[in-house]
Amino acid sequence: MEEKIMSKFDTYFLMKTDDAIEYAKEKVSQIEWDADSMTAKEIGDGNLNYVFKVTDAKGHSVIIKQAGVEARISADMKLDTDRNRIESEILVLEGKLAPGYVPEIYFYDTVMSACGMEDLSDHEIMRTAMLEHKIFPKFADQISTFMAQVLMGTTDVVMDHQEKKELQRKFINPELCDITEALVYTEPYNDERGRNRVFPPIADFVKEKLYEDQGLHCEVAKLKMDFMTRAQSLIHGDLHTGSIFINEESTKVFDPEFCFYGPMGYDIGNVIANMIFAWANGDAAGAADFCKWVEDVLVDVINMTKEKMEKYYDEHVTDTMCRNELYKKYYMDTIIEDTSAVAGLELIRRIVGMANVKDITTIADEAKRARAEKICITAAIDFIKNRSDKKCGKCFLKTLKDAIAEVDAMHKSCCSHVAER
Numbered sequence: 001m002e003e004k005i006m007s008k009f010d011t012y013f014l015m016k017t018d019d020a021i022e023y024a025k026e027k028v029s030q031i032e033w034d035a036d037s038m039t040a041k042e043i044g045d046g047n048l049n050y051v052f053k054v055t056d057a058k059g060h061s062v063i064i065k066q067a068g069v070e071a072r073i074s075a076d077m078k079l080d081t082d083r084n085r086i087e088s089e090i091l092v093l094e095g096k097l098a099p100g101y102v103p104e105i106y107f108y109d110t111v112m113s114a115c116g117m118e119d120l121s122d123h124e125i126m127r128t129a130m131l132e133h134k135i136f137p138k139f140a141d142q143i144s145t146f147m148a149q150v151l152m153g154t155t156d157v158v159m160d161h162q163e164k165k166e167l168q169r170k171f172i173n174p175e176l177c178d179i180t181e182a183l184v185y186t187e188p189y190n191d192e193r194g195r196n197r198v199f200p201p202i203a204d205f206v207k208e209k210l211y212e213d214q215g216l217h218c219e220v221a222k223l224k225m226d227f228m229t230r231a232q233s234l235i236h237g238d239l240h241t242g243s244i245f246i247n248e249e250s251t252k253v254f255d256p257e258f259c260f261y262g263p264m265g266y267d268i269g270n271v272i273a274n275m276i277f278a279w280a281n282g283d284a285a286g287a288a289d290f291c292k293w294v295e296d297v298l299v300d301v302i303n304m305t306k307e308k309m310e311k312y313y314d315e316h317v318t319d320t321m322c323r324n325e326l327y328k329k330y331y332m333d334t335i336i337e338d339t340s341a342v343a344g345l346e347l348i349r350r351i352v353g354m355a356n357v358k359d360i361t362t363i364a365d366e367a368k369r370a371r372a373e374k375i376c377i378t379a380a381i382d383f384i385k386n387r388s389d390k391k392c393g394k395c396f397l398k399t400l401k402d403a404i405a406e407v408d409a410m411h412k413s414c415c416s417h418v419a420e421r
């Protein structure tokens with residue numbers, strides 16, 4: 001009888017760098033590691049997990065990502081380590097639906113709650129690159145392809161309905177959804193757990209525009225219940241610019257541990273909101289070319305995603321009742337509407353909520369930062385309340401432009417008021 005070889009990785013523990021080296025050697029045996037020169041570095045910068053880069057002197061490398069039992073951002077956020085399985089499996093699936101747009105997964109391990117994946121160090125984190133106002137001309141085309149193929153490819157319109165339900169069951173993700181329901185759909189409007197981080201100069205503005213507007217709260221409640229109940233597509237669930245690796249040639253989406261079956265506008269809206277943060281950073285720095293590129297991206301991401309989804313719909317729709325031009329138009333309209341709403345929700349929660357974004361927090365000049373934050377919130381409220389008016393990319397850019405004009409007019413009238421006295 002074959003004896004099972006004991007390994008220190010037979011029971012779960014949180015790895016240190018030396019363990020990661022041993023682990024990579026054991027689990028990624030398809031690489032001919034140069035054992036003596038292997039080194040590991042913990043490179044995690046996220047809120048939740050531990051990420052090791054293991055390399056050797058021959059130029060081999062692998063990324064090992066491990067889930068801990070509590071979030072890095074806060075010890076009282078306890079999380080099921082099964083999220084690493086969910087993340088690995090969805091990356092494999094996304095890689096099939098949109099080849100080349102996600103890192104390759106070499107293995108995943110439900111004992112250690114860890115996986116090994118392709119090292120994407122020849123790419124940069126998009127948020128970091130955009131803080132330097134770098135431009136990526138292929139981004140809108142590439143991200144829209146990724147979204148159209150993955151999101152449309154997992155809908156009931158296209159998939160066998162029983163297979164779809166099987167995926168929905170497999171990717172049910174209650175704990176991570178719970179975080180989104182709290183941080184995106186609740187706390188930015190009432191600070192019920194005292195965790196919001198509001199920039200003091202805009203505290204009064206936030207109180208009036210976000211905490212006290214019952215009409216806004218009603219819209220957010222509708223959107224929250226929609227997020228919780230509408231199993232439309234297998235969404236990434238956290239598609240911000242820190243979950244995108246990019247270079248001149250290529251775009252790769254990673255970190256999909258918030259994925260589940262939800263409304264697809266959630267992903268598209270996240271991309272839009274995070275591009276607006278990049279715009280706000282560029283604007284505060286006077287980076288005109290960069291801002292112009294971001295504005296084009298806003299328009300293109302909406303229009304290209306919609307076009308590609310329509311094409312995908314025409315080519316792949318299987319549900320016979322959905323093979324109907326009027327229904328298709330209705331379906332596309334709801335996606336753009338949801339995208340608008342979520343762009344608004346993400347803009348708000350990243351300005352006032354627990355997890356702020358560097359694009360905004362690194363604006364050193366206090367007045368410029370306050371202006372940027374007010375522009376984001378003003379645009380956000382329009383994106384949420386007037387979501388059904390949004391039809392194409394230009395509508396999204398107009399919301400941003402109108403918000404700038406509104407905030408600047410507000411500022412002007414209060415300054416002239418001071419001058420008059």
Ligand code: ADP
Nearest residue numbers: 044045046047048049051063118119120121255
């Ligand atoms: P978390 O779930 O904790 O947010 P991420 O998946 O975002 O973890 O990874 C954290 C960081 O580790 C990323 O911002 C990136 O710098 C690095 N990283 C993650 N995956 C890779 C990869 N495949 N190649 C290179 N670096 C990676």
Ligand code: MG
Nearest residue numbers: 046047242255
């Ligand atoms: Mg991350």
